[in-house]
Structure formats: structure tokens, C-alpha cells
Amino acid sequence: GQHGQALQCYQLCLELREAALGPEDLQLISPLNNLGAEAQQLLKYYEAQHFYLRALALEKKHLGARHLTTATTLGNLGAVYVQLKKPQAVQCLQGALEVQKKE
Secondary structure, rough: OOOHHHOOOOOOOHHHHHHOOOOOOOOHHHHHHHHHHHHHHOOHHHHHHHHHHHHHHHHHOOOOOOOOHHHHHHHHHHHHHOOOOHHHHEEEHHHHHHHHHOO
């Protein structure tokens, strides 16, 4: 359906930006988070985890660990970890909440 099409579009966007800007550019964060969200909607949790982890690494590098965008991605990753029954879910969700409380 539409989520599958969106996933393809965001993947193309990521590939184009990555080719033009390199694999560590700040402008990759948005398509990575969009890919994570679409994969999550399609119940493709391992794919979502991959995209969120990559976005999180770029956010920490460019924006810092205490940035609201970083916290949002951390919360999204935590939600994926809940679905995957990974113990890191609690740490991610608590970390996201801690940053959001201070904003």
C-alpha cells in the first residue's frame, strides 16, 4: 500500500542525498527517520531499528545527545525495541523522556 510506496520514495531520497552529500551529512537525518517510521508502520522492526540507529548516530554527531530531535529518534527506537522485546527499550524511552522534560 501507501506505506510501501513511501518506503521506496524515502529510500530513493536517502540514496540521492547520500550520493551528493556523503554518508555522514546532517541532511540524511530526515530521510533516515522517515524510513524508520515507514518500516515501523509496515511492522518491519529490524529495518526500522537499522534506520533509527543510523539517524541517531548522525543526530548525536551533528546535534548532540541532548537535542530534542535526538530524543525523538531515541523514543522511536525505544518503541521498536519494545516490539522486538529488547531490554534496551527501557533505557531508550527513559533517555528520550529525560531530554524532553528539560525542554
